[in-house]
Amino acid sequence: xxxxxxxxDVAERAGVSIATVSxxxxxxxxxxxxxxxxxxxxxxxxxxxxxxxxxxxAERRTGVxxxxxPGFDASxxxxxxxxxxxDQAEVPPFTVEQASADAGAPHPTMLFLDEVLRGAELEAWKxxxxxxxxxxxxxxxxxxxxxxxxxxxxxxVLAQSVPDDVLxxxxxxxxxxxxxxxARGDSYDHVTVSNAEAMSELTRLVLAQADPGGLxxxxxxxxxxDGAQRWEGFAAAIAxxxxxADDVTVLRGDFTRASGRRAAEELIARGAPAALVxxxxxxxxxxxxxxxxxxxxxxxxxxxTGFDGIEAAALSRPTLTTVRQPMIDLGRAAVQLLARRLxxxxxxxxxxxxxLQILVRESxxxxx
Amino acid sequence: xxxxxxxxDVAERAGVSIATVSxxxxxxxxxxxxxxxxxxxxxxxxxxxxxxxxxxxAERRTGVxxxxxPGFDASxxxxxxxxxxxDQAEVPPFTVEQASADAGAPHPTMLFLDEVLRGAELEAWKxxxxxxxxxxxxxxxxxxxxxxxxxxxxxxVLAQSVPDDVLxxxxxxxxxxxxxxxARGDSYDHVTVSNAEAMSELTRLVLAQADPGGLxxxxxxxxxxDGAQRWEGFAAAIAxxxxxADDVTVLRGDFTRASGRRAAEELIARGAPAALVxxxxxxxxxxxxxxxxxxxxxxxxxxxTGFDGIEAAALSRPTLTTVRQPMIDLGRAAVQLLARRLxxxxxxxxxxxxxLQILVRESxxxxx
DNA sequence: TTGAAAGCGCTAACAC
DNA sequence: GTGTTAGCGCTTTCAA
Numbered sequence: 001x002x003x004x005x006x007x008x009d010v011a012e013r014a015g016v017s018i019a020t021v022s023x024x025x026x027x028x029x030x031x032x033x034x035x036x037x038x039x040x041x042x043x044x045x046x047x048x049x050x051x052x053x054x055x056x057x058a059e060r061r062t063g064v065x066x067x068x069x070p071g072f073d074a075s076x077x078x079x080x081x082x083x084x085x086x087d088q089a090e091v092p093p094f095t096v097e098q099a100s101a102d103a104g105a106p107h108p109t110m111l112f113l114d115e116v117l118r119g120a121e122l123e124a125w126k127x128x129x130x131x132x133x134x135x136x137x138x139x140x141x142x143x144x145x146x147x148x149x150x151x152x153x154x155x156x157v158l159a160q161s162v163p164d165d166v167l168x169x170x171x172x173x174x175x176x177x178x179x180x181x182x183a184r185g186d187s188y189d190h191v192t193v194s195n196a197e198a199m200s201e202l203t204r205l206v207l208a209q210a211d212p213g214g215l216x217x218x219x220x221x222x223x224x225x226d227g228a229q230r231w232e233g234f235a236a237a238i239a240x241x242x243x244x245a246d247d248v249t250v251l252r253g254d255f256t257r258a259s260g261r262r263a264a265e266e267l268i269a270r271g272a273p274a275a276l277v278x279x280x281x282x283x284x285x286x287x288x289x290x291x292x293x294x295x296x297x298x299x300x301x302x303x304x305t306g307f308d309g310i311e312a313a314a315l316s317r318p319t320l321t322t323v324r325q326p327m328i329d330l331g332r333a334a335v336q337l338l339a340r341r342l343x344x345x346x347x348x349x350x351x352x353x354x355x356l357q358i359l360v361r362e363s364x365x366x367x368x
Numbered sequence: 369x370x371x372x373x374x375x376x377d378v379a380e381r382a383g384v385s386i387a388t389v390s391x392x393x394x395x396x397x398x399x400x401x402x403x404x405x406x407x408x409x410x411x412x413x414x415x416x417x418x419x420x421x422x423x424x425x426a427e428r429r430t431g432v433x434x435x436x437x438p439g440f441d442a443s444x445x446x447x448x449x450x451x452x453x454x455d456q457a458e459v460p461p462f463t464v465e466q467a468s469a470d471a472g473a474p475h476p477t478m479l480f481l482d483e484v485l486r487g488a489e490l491e492a493w494k495x496x497x498x499x500x501x502x503x504x505x506x507x508x509x510x511x512x513x514x515x516x517x518x519x520x521x522x523x524x525v526l527a528q529s530v531p532d533d534v535l536x537x538x539x540x541x542x543x544x545x546x547x548x549x550x551a552r553g554d555s556y557d558h559v560t561v562s563n564a565e566a567m568s569e570l571t572r573l574v575l576a577q578a579d580p581g582g583l584x585x586x587x588x589x590x591x592x593x594d595g596a597q598r599w600e601g602f603a604a605a606i607a608x609x610x611x612x613a614d615d616v617t618v619l620r621g622d623f624t625r626a627s628g629r630r631a632a633e634e635l636i637a638r639g640a641p642a643a644l645v646x647x648x649x650x651x652x653x654x655x656x657x658x659x660x661x662x663x664x665x666x667x668x669x670x671x672x673t674g675f676d677g678i679e680a681a682a683l684s685r686p687t688l689t690t691v692r693q694p695m696i697d698l699g700r701a702a703v704q705l706l707a708r709r710l711x712x713x714x715x716x717x718x719x720x721x722x723x724l725q726i727l728v729r730e731s732x733x734x735x736x
Numbered sequence: 737t738t739g740a741a742a743g744c745g746c747t748a749a750c751a752c
Numbered sequence: 753g754t755g756t757t758a759g760c761g762c763t764t765t766c767a768a
Contacts, residue, residue: 004541006761017739022763032737047540052519053424054761057744062421064500064519078490083559083701083720084708093562094569094691096726106483114482115474121503122446130516132432132500135489148498151420151432172415173372191451194461201462315683323462333451340452352451358464374745385755390747400753422745425760 005046014042025050065129065338066152067120068145069113070161071137108255108282108310112327113158116179119331120156127339129153142166149174154338156331160225175341177334182225189337190351191330195226198323198356199233199277200240202305205321205358206275207241209303209366214274216249218263218283224255230279230307249273253283260286268294272302275364281306281313281322288316288363304363318362326354373414382410393418424519433497433706434520435488436513437481438529439505476650476678480695481526484547487699488524495707497521510534517542522706524699528593543709545702550593557705558719559698563594566691566724567601567645568608570673573689573726574643575609577671577734582642584617586631586651592623598647598675617641621651628654636662640670643732649674649681649690656684656731672731686730694722 007018014021016039023031024039031039042048056062117133124131134148145162149155149170157167159181167188170176177189184190207215217234220227238248251266253259260283267273268290278284284306288298298304298318306313309324333352341347375386382389384407391399392407399407410416424430485501492499502516513530517523517538525535527549535556538544545557552558575583585602588595606616619634621627628651635641636658646652652674656666666672666686674681677692701720709715 008761018762019739019741019764020737023738026763030737035737044537047537049514049518049538049541051425051761052515053421053430054744055518055763056421057419057425057746058761058763060744060763062519063515078696081491081697081700081704083704083722088719088721091721092723093565093721094724094726096569096573096728098728106486110486111482114479114485117482118474118478121501123449125503125505125512130500130502130512130519132498133489134498135493137493144493144498146417147420147431150417150423151430151498169412169415170417173417197461201464205464311679312683315680317685328446329449332449336449336451351456353456353459353461354451355460356462358462360464360466376745386746387748387755387757388753391754394747398753403753419745422760423747425762426745426747428747428760 004051005048006051007048009046010039010042010048013046014039061153062151063129064132064152065120065124065335066148066155067117067131067133068148068155068157068161069117069133069135070158071135108280108308111310112308112325115327116331116334119328120335121331122328123332123335127335129335129339136161145170154342156334156338175338175345177337177341179330179334180226182229187349189341189349191333191337191354192351193325193330193354193356195229195356196233196236198358199230199307200237202307202321202323202358203234203237203277204241205360206277206303206305206364207237207243209275209364214272215243215247216251216267216273216276218260218276218278218287219250219252220279220283221252221254227255227279234277253279255280255282257282257286257289259283261290263287264290265294268296272296275303275305277305279307281308281310281320284320284322284363285312285316288318288320299363299365300367303366306363309357309359314361316363321361321364322359324357324359326357329354372419373416374419375416377414378407378410378416381414382407429521430519431497432500432520433488433492433703434500434502434516434523435485436502436516436523436525436529437485437504438526439503476648476676479678480676480693483695484699484702487696488703489699490696491700491703495703497703497707504529513538522710524702524706543706543713545705545709547698547702548594550597555717557709557717559701559705559722560719561693561698561722561724563597563724564601564604566726567598567675568605570675570689570691570726571602571605571645572609573728574645574671574673574732575605575611577643577667577732582640583611583615584619584635584641584644586628586644586646586655587618587620588647588651589620589622595623595647602645621647623648623650625650625654625657627651629658631655632658633662636664640664643671643673645673647675649676649678649688652688652690652731653680653684656686656688667731667733668735671734674731677725677727682729684731689729689732690727692725692727694725697722 007021011018011021021039024036121131132148132152134144154175156177156179158179179191219231251263253263264287276287284304288304291298291302296302306320306322309322313320313322375389379386379389389407392404489499500520502512504512522543524545524547526547547559587599619631621631632655644655652672656672659666659670664670674688674690677690681688681690
């Protein structure tokens with residue numbers, strides 16, 4: 001690593017002024033071909049890479065968009081790893097384990113975010129931006145967010161991942177887009193999905209296949225806005241079908257596979273229903289496990305549906321009927337909203353609602 | 369969005385100099401408490417967020433690390449999405465599909481990178497850095513990579529994702545760490561895994577379970593360095609076991625599930641082997657499909673192993689014996705190497721070799 | 737077509 | 753403890 005070359009170095013070596021160097025890089029046509037070549041040679045020879053900071057400062061825009069996520073993987077207390085300590089020669093090339101199926105699977109929300117990120121990245125590229133990501137960890141999420149906010153032209157945050165007051169302050173400085181979560185009447189741009197409507201439709205599909213008398217709903221934790229919306233959608237659908245709320249068994253889980261298993265066991269104890277609508281895939285899969293253990297067949301004896309469209313839902317036996325979030329498009333839409341607001345800072349706040357995809361698979365269909 | 373506040377605004381409102389404002393933010397103890405409070409009030413009132421560009425320029429370091437990946441998801445020709453065109457009211461809240469199991473699954477390499485990214489993010493946070501990501505797309509990968517290089521203090525790149533000459537030039541400006549891939553004798557820091565050794569060990573395990581006479585290897589595409597290393601590891605193990613190369617059937621696939629299926633069909637035509645060692649999970653799973661279709665049981669009739677540790681391998685029936693990449697740790701190690709070099713620019717280039725995890729599951733074990 | 741020079745917003749000596 | 757001031761490396765008028 002030689003000393004970093006600057007415009008001055010390039011200019012001197014090419015025998016021109018720094019202004020010309022800058023022009024060659026930003027508006028090549030405004031420079032005479034001979035001069036341009038000379039400058040480019042100099043750039044190559046010196047291994048010159050323009051400083052993003054200087055550019056950002058001078059242009060008053062960085063060309064970077066930020067994406068802020070909450071940390072879901074308990075990463076604060078991840079095992080220590082220190083590749084610099086100790087002797088590399090002592091590291092074994094491999095370890096052997098009799099492995100259970102689900103060792104170290106990532107948190108589902110992480111998988112969700114991975115795809116959102118991919119969509120954002122794609123669109124950012126199309127629009128000529130680079131992406132900076134930050135993950136919230138521990139208390140001072142406030143720190144990280146602001147740290148990022150200072151370096152970007154616009155910021156995307158997952159709903160509820162940033163305290164309202166912090167978000168409000170940041171929005172004072174740069175455009176903010178809120179991802180997913182309920183579209184509140186605030187002043188940010190939003191991109192969301194129609195949780196409730198999709199759950200209503202899914203419920204209708206289930207009702208068309210199941211004996212209404214034996215319907216059960218497995219709700220998420222009380223503090224989950226998504227969970228709440230899904231419940232609302234379900235409730236609306238049964239009301240519409242003329243089913244009394246009392247005729248439906250409602251249990252509450254915490255979105256984990258284990259809680260789904262427990263709920264199913266309780267249902268079995270009460271007499272298994274004809275259909276179980278779960279507020280997410282994990283719980284649905286757990287329930288299917290429990291049903292199977294009890295000798296109850298899915299979908300023959302009980303129809304089951306999930307929500308989210310995680311990969312395991314596609315690979316399970318039976319394959320799980322579910323609703324898939326348009327994750328890639330969530331990310332892309334967020335970037336589009338940001339790009340728009342960067343161009344029109346004073347446009348009305350906008351909420352984009354993306355369609356969900358109901359995936360009808362084996363678990364919800366009564367055999368012919 | 370009011371006009372962005374600067375140090376000058378904050379200073380003026382607090383009745384101090386800009387130096388004091390800067391101090392309050394960077395070394396609070398060097399400022400008298402009263403003054404400090406006054407400044408902080410001003411900061412809050414104005415919604416002041418320091419400019420990363422200005423800071424980066426003045427400090428001559430950005431506090432950002434870059435991560436550059438090749439684009440694997442054919443994203444260039446992703447379907448058009450334009451949330452700004454057309455009327456939002458016309459967007460349906462959902463769509464319904466009779467869904468096959470594997471609609472729109474992400475490219476396995478993407479899943480790999482997602483986890484590497486997560487590890488890098490975690491470690492970056494621990495070390496007080498922020499992460500910037502860039503994905504190579506289309507021809508001018510050179511563009512993107514340089515774009516990023518100009519904005520970061522250090523850069524991590526996936527092996528082979530950046531042309532050698534470009535990488536060499538960037539390394540002239542900032543520290544570079546190469547992720548995965550063969551550790552060449554070049555001047556970068558590397559973090560890799562022991563592909564060959566792990567494959568040797570896996571092969572030994574298989575040999576302990578299978579009739580050596582009927583061994584088959586399903587290789588990856590010729591141009592894959594990983595594939596090559598895995599082949600070497602396999603070859604070494606059979607040589608060590610005194611098995612003649614001619615006694616092993618070697619087929620070549622392209623890492624896809626379909627190619628695994630085809631290979632298995634060919635094997636079946638020639639008379640199924642006692643064991644099939646595949647160079648990755650996808651092909652192994654495809655092969656299992658084909659065996660099942662032909663009424664050949666795994667692991668009873670044929671033992672099968674994969675490589676990579678993708679999620680589908682854990683969920684398949686039978687569960688697939690495989691080798692899992694330490695993806696999180698790859699990301700973390702890369703950041704650690706970068707942090708080290710930032711502190712000691714002239715230290716010897718270092719290669720960190722991370723252990724692979726051999727996951728012994730159902731597909732490779734002859735029933736008792 | 738090219739050069740000179742004024743910032744962009746911040747940090748860090750160095751004075752006071 | 754606090755203020756003054758000189759850069760950091762680049763873009764961009766404005767002149768020449």
